[in-house]
Amino acid sequence: MYEPIRTKSVHTMADGAGFPHRTRDEELDIQLAGHLSALLAVTDELGLEEPAERIAAQIARLRGTPPVRHAGLSGAGTDALHRRAHSLAGRALVVAASRADTTVAVLAAGRMDAHAAALDELRLVGAH
Template sequence: MYEPIRTKSVHSTVARTPSDFPHRSREEELDIQLAGHLAALLAVTDELRALAPSAELDVAAERLAGQLTRLRGASPSRAGVAAAASSTPRLDALHQRAHALAGRALVVAASRADTAAAILSAERMDAHAVTAVA
């Protein structure tokens, strides 16, 4: 009634053969995710610094860059953002975006038990929540 399978399985785990593509560990995947969220947060922070310069944002950007260097093993590439006229709706939107990115980074940092990144992410969440409301 059924014809037997005559070809090898395309599913390497089922066929118990080594796969042809590299696998990453859970820790490596979490490192990549965390670095991505922190890099995005750094980009938004740099944009905020261009629109509304402050010493607090400068310190935050340096700390974010330090965490990225630790995770990636190399310093992050940062595009210079030209100063532009600040508008309150744009600043509010950037603070909301930064708050969301910091929240995502916090979740991943907690998953990989990275205390330094979790503390930095939580601090950035607090800073952007206060600024977005004010």
């Protein structure tokens, strides 16, 4: 009734040749380094040198090379920068936790706390 398929499927890759394969850990490292790089840019813009150096060290560890840093300013207000940094640190924390990177998880949680405290302080100053 049905004739068997005699040719290879067009959906089959030829032994995976030419297709880059990464492990889950490699993908998470790339994602984590990306979140940390974005956090580094905001941290640099806020002028927070010591936290920026700690973040840069973790990016270098993940990528095997120091991050490229630039002095490009977004022109955003301090409040917006702290909100963005808090969000980016949260994303980094989630990825760090999923790959069991305690060092980055502790760093990201500390940055979240610092930016939350800065936002609270800005609200208090603005309320007076």
